[in-house]
Amino acid sequence: MxxxxxxxxxxxxxxxxxxxxxxxxxxxxxxxxxxxxxxxxxxxxxxxxxxxxxxGFSLEDCRSLLALYEDRQRASADVKRIAQEHIERIEKKMEELRQMHRTLTHLVEKCAGDHRPDCPILSDLAAEAEEEARKGAGMPCHS
Amino acid sequence: MxxxxxxxxxxxxxxxxxxxxxxxxxxxxxxxxxxxxxxxxxxxxxxxxxxxxxxGFSLEDCRSLLALYEDRQRASADVKRIAQEHIERIEKKMEELRQMHRTLTHLVEKCAGDHRPDCPILSDLAAEAEEEARKGAGMPCHS
DNA sequence: ATAAAGGTTCCGCTAACTGGAAGGTCAAGG
DNA sequence: CCTTGACCTTCCAGTTAGCGGAACCTTTAT
The missing domain is CATH 1.10.1660.10 (Multidrug-efflux Transporter Regulator; Chain: A; Domain 2)
Structure with missing residues (x-):
């Protein structure tokens, strides 16, 4: 072929x-x-x-899985461990995405989305940014 | 600074x-x-x-958002659109992850995870792979 | 004087491909 | 026999969003 x-x-x-x-x-x-x-x-x-x-397995995981697949002496525990670690990565990622999604949907709901410039989304990005800077080290406005 | x-x-x-x-x-x-x-x-x-x-915004989105933030004449609709598209990407990604997660948890449940080589996870990866090949074009086993 | 703690640029690396250029091969048709 | 088109080859570059390190310069403190 x-x-x-x-x-x-x-x-x-x-x-x-x-x-x-x-x-x-x-x-x-x-x-x-x-x-x-x-x-x-x-x-x-x-x-x-x-x-x-x-x-969703990485190519390195794929390499390992393929090696295990071709190894008649493998222990299924090895396969299972790879899969479980992958599941954990997926769960972590999903949690991150859920968090982002929540915040974003809240912001989008509050945004009129018309021709006017007022935008809670931008305000939030800017305001929370400032807050982070402030709590970061007492706002050194003297630059 | x-x-x-x-x-x-x-x-x-x-x-x-x-x-x-x-x-x-x-x-x-x-x-x-x-x-x-x-x-x-x-x-x-x-x-x-x-x-x-x-x-989770891409740097290109960030660039756009920053430009909008600095544009007093912006329409909040433009910001909202960027955010909504991003939300859609997130939802799509979450759906993909959910799907993977479902399949993986099913497979992991079925795997003994001991010293023996029998492993439903590998079987599934191999079997479904064969099935795909088969339905792909009638299995050309004559290589 | 010197050492530590900053700063600078540049180079290479990551994951998992994708696109394209330049060119070799093969089967069919005129 | 030649050409056309589909297929194959390699190599190069680009993608995302940076990280790590080397070699070197500047500032500050001792």
Whole structure:
């Protein structure tokens, strides 16, 4: 199979597949013409990677997961740990986003959104900024 | 004020402040010794930026928000639109994360997490990958 | 005089690709 | 046989928002 075929079959862009080869995630053979020759196993790996990526795993996690997948002696605990750490990262991120979302929706609600310049969003960004500066170290207005 | 002072007052690392100058978000003056000299207004801007960044706005959004903030003729609608688009990006991201989280927690629940190699997480990554390949174009097992 | 604590620039690195340029290969059609 | 178009190759540059460090200069205090 050429790269176009595996691209279609795996759903990954050819560019991405080349990149994955560059960083050693797959090692396709080469034909006499210099074209990459993918075996069934490479396709399988790439699809695995695509799926893992779609769950948000980093490429380094993907590398580990792939290694575990190919290791018959693996302990499922190792896989589970990677997944759990990832879940924690996701939860942390979601909490951050929730926080931002709350603040932003409050601000947006208060903003008229018309032709006038008065804007609680900007006021908040400016006012809270000033407050931060103030509490930061007693406002040194003497510059 | 030197960069260390604004760094402490704004809460932004000095590196970040230099970077913001590089991309034109602030324009501190320079002393005879080559040191950056920040005015009250620069500090104000930087604190504004820090606050906007903490709400997740991109630096490009920050640039726009700052421009609007300094434009007395602005329409609050412009600010509101930027904020709403950002909210939408956040919601989209949260939905993605929720989806990942759901799948991952299901998989982790099913995984024993012991010394044995059997692992539903890996099976899922592999199986669903195969399924994708299969439905992608009728499984060309003849490589 | 010197040492510490600031400041400066410049270079390289991060994650995970994406886009484009310049060029080689292959199959089909005239 | 030549050309066209689709496909493949490598390499270079850019993306986001900075971080880390080296080499060097300035200020301040001892």
């Amino acid at each position: 050429n790269i176009g075929d595996v691209s279609r079959l795996s759903g990954l862009p050819a560019k991405t597949i080349r990149y994955y080869e560059e960083i050693g995630l797959v090692e396709p053979m080469r034909g006499l013409n210099g074209y990459r020759q993918f075996r069934e196993r490479d396709l399988h790996k790439l699809a695995f990677l695509g799926r893992a990526r779609s769950l | 030197n960069i260390g002072d604004v760094s402490r007052l704004s809460g932004l690392p000095a590196k970040t402040i230099r970077y913001y100058e590089e991309i034109g978000l602030v324009e501190p003056m320079r002393g005879l010794n080559g040191y950056r000299q920040f005015r009250e207004r620069d500090l104000h801007k930087l604190a504004f930026l820090g606050r906007a960044r903490s709400l």
